[in-house]
Amino acid sequence: MENVDSPHDGQHSAPERVGVPAAFSGEKFAGLGVEESLRIFSMLYTGSRSGSALLRPILGDDELLTDAEILATNDEWQATRARPVSPGSYASDAYSNWEQVRAILHQANAHGSATQVWNSGAGDSRVIGGLIKEVEWRRLPNNLIIETARDQTLMAVVAEAAGPVLVVDLEESGPPARIIQMNQAFADMFMSGFSGIAPTFGNLQPQRDLALSDVRDHVHRIFPDEDWESFDRRTTEIYSGGIDVLGDPFYLDGNAFLRDYYVRPIGSEGFAGIWVYRPAGPIAVNQLPEFARTRSMAVQAAVENLSRPIAAHRVILDKEGELSDISLLWANRAWQSYRSFDLPPGTLASESRVRFTEDLLPFLKRAWTQGESTQFFRFNPDDADTETYRDDYVRQSTLEIETIFSRTDDGFLMEWGDDVDLKVQLGSDMEAQRQAAFEIAFEAQERSIRKGEHDRIVRELHDNILQELFVASMTLSREEAAGGELDSPRLESVRNALGKISTDIRAIISDSKERNGDPLLETLRNLCNDWDGVQNFKVELEEFSVVDETVLDRLPPIVVDNVVSVTREALANAVKHSGGTKIKVDILILKDHLQFSIVDNGNGVDPRNSRSSGTLNMKARMASLGGHLEMHSTSSGVRVEGAAPFSIEMI
Incomplete structure (x- = not known):
């Protein structure tokens, strides 16, 4: 067998520890010998929470990996060993299940990288028990291999999760009854007002052996409107399966969530169930049938302020699978404005609509089976006794509503209403808008005509009447200068009158230039x-x-x-x-x-x-x-x- 590069001939002295490792880049090792590689490894991984080791592969004559020399390790890697491992040791002496590890190392050496989820079980003479690690091996540019391991043990998953996490103790038979741990995010979301002390990492004296039923009852109280019966039934199914489940959908307080469930060992014999909660992303919301309600609520936001009454309903089926009633999911403002008071979600049509069985139910059944139906509905004076609708609407017996019921792909019934009388009166919204535009255009035309006439009168006053008054004044002055026998006081009176008329006309012309109409x-x-x-x-x-x-x-x-x-x-x-x-x-x-x-x-x-x-x-x-x-x-x-x-x- 031969070694890659020169053999390591002494224990490497690690430099000063650092709290957080720098971002790793294999390029740092390109063209480096062992000593320089050891220095960079120590700089990057001393003090890291990821167990790390630097290995030099040992290849046989057939170029297959037969062993590896352990050049350096950090404290986190050493902490997983039953006894200290010195630099220069062979991997075959330090790793459990060596043949399996050798195959993975050969894959990393041949192809560049390899990963393994490693469970140490009860431990042995080489490693301690109770460990779950996600291990990655990567070949560096100088042909050394770097090993990094991320902790996948129970408490590490809880501590590192950003969303709410709950850990329960799995019994050998039956559903779990005891909570082991929860993170602070779970306590913030579900445990507000809880009388006990939640077992979170932040509590130095948590309430141990907290009953799962106590937490469940508390959550049901603070979120009373949720469908907890279906939620608990699905939870029991997951516990019975005994395997990991990812992306299980559920609602909470009107928001869409996904929850992941993991089964993980505790010690040598026990197991725990880990629930990790996270908000549902747009892909899940748009595709999963369980999130049909969220998609329907998006429609509500778009039509909330429309003038047409619009509502969405859940369908209630009888034992034969036929529609027997509908339950209000949401309604826009126009729909609610026909009522004496706003109807809350969950209101049954059989309890809130007049003549439900004889008038409405047949159209609902037709919409459910055929996809769409149209009802023309008119109030009767007797409907006022129900006190459900506004009295002024009910007593206007001419009010007729055209309602279209349509079934959605998600299994809801949409209700779209319109006032028939108004449609007849206006023809359509477009006709009403056309009429309004015509009236405005007509007013503008009239205004233009009036302005033209006004300008013509102003010009007439200026060009003709003022000129004629000027001529009249000049004539009087000429006659007076000629020594005529006109009565001088009467002449002065006429001259003053002509002057006043001229002044008034000029004032009118001036004012008309400043403004047309009142301020x-x-x-x-x-x-x-x-x-x-x-x-x-x-x-x-x-x-x-x-x-x-x-x-x-x-x-x-x-x-x-x-x-x-x-x-x-x-x-x-x-x-x-x-x-x-x-x-x-x-x-x-x-x-x-x-x-x-x-x-x-x-x-x-x-x-x-x-x-x-x-x-x-x-x-x-x-x-x-x-x-x-x-x-x-x-x-x-x-x-x-x-x-x-x-x-x-x-x-």
Whole structure:
């Protein structure tokens, strides 16, 4: 047999220990002899928590690895040995199960690397017992082999895990009853308010032999809305399997999680079960059927503020597998606004919908079996007795709802509602928007016509009437100079009248150049005063501007007219429909745009009104200015917010 490189002829003296090893790079050893390699090994691995050794392979004539010389080790590696191993020792004398280790070392030498999960079991004359290591061997550029081992023992897994970890004592028969250990992340997530002392690494005097049932009961109390029956049933199945399980999905407090389960030995005979919890990633959420609820909740976020009533339901099947009821999963604001109060998740349709069996159930069954169904629903006056729906809706017997029920791939039923009366009235949202745009265009055309007529009158006043007055004044002066017999006082009176008329006309022309129409703030003040007191409403206007009011007086009429029209429409809607007593109008005028809001303290808006012609008209007006308008409705009132840009150069 021959050695690679020169033999090591003495024990290497390690330099000063370092607390954290530097990042390893095999290139550091390229072209180095043994002594320099030992120096770099000591610098990188002295004090490391990874058991490490530097080996020199010994090859036979057939180039197969027959043994290896141990050149250097760190303290963590030595701690796994039953007796100290000196530099220069043969690996065949230091490693248990040498033939298995030799095959792995040969693979590393031939192919560059090899790994092994090593369990020392009860130990022997060479290694101590109770060790689980993930060992990696890598061939360096100078043909030495570096060995590093990562601790996979029970407590190391718990200590190093970033997420919650729970360790339970596995009984020889039956499910576990005792907790061995938990990390601080588990205690923070599940043990808030626990009366005992959780057995975490941070507690110097933890509560030993903590019953698993005590922890389970505590978690059930702090998260009462979870499906713990299914969770505990699945947990029992995993315990019965007795093998590692990765990525088991579950919900907690509306969030998607995965849990991994490992079976690991304790000492020479016992075993422990390790639960590691982690948030589910996007791939798991999008693919696993258990996370269908999470995918459905993503839909809720997208439709929460839409004007159409939309809801998702869980399906309840009877013993024959037929749909017998549905349970509310979530509903958007428009759907809830038809109710007297918000229905919580889990509400059964059989207990919250009128005429469930005769009117609704057949459509639900059809949607479940065929994928889709459409129901046209109209309230009856008797439905008011249920107190489930808003009384003003129920008593409007003309209100008819078109509802589409559709089955999702995840096994839920989606409900999409629409107001038939409103669709008939408007034709469609597009038609309403087209009508609003037409009205704005018509107003702009009228404004242009009026401005043209106004400019024509101004020109007539300036070019003709003022000139004629000037000629008349000159004629009077000429007659007076000629010594005519005109009555001098009467002549003076006529001259003064002509002068006053001329002055007034010039003032009119000058004023028309400064502005067309009333100033914005003055118009809004008058508008709020007009609505103040109507049906006992109190209307308040609060204004703030960083622009001089003389500039505001000359805002383009198109900006003034549209902002005033939107405010007038919002005030009218609040007085007619809100049922409140107070309206507050705020306007903020900045250098390049203005913002305004109209807020009432009523009961919220009929979701149909958010798509009415008046509302769409308001949105179209703001859009025509390059701005926007939004309407937010809650049970405490409606808030209309708008903004529009302008520039001083426009004035």
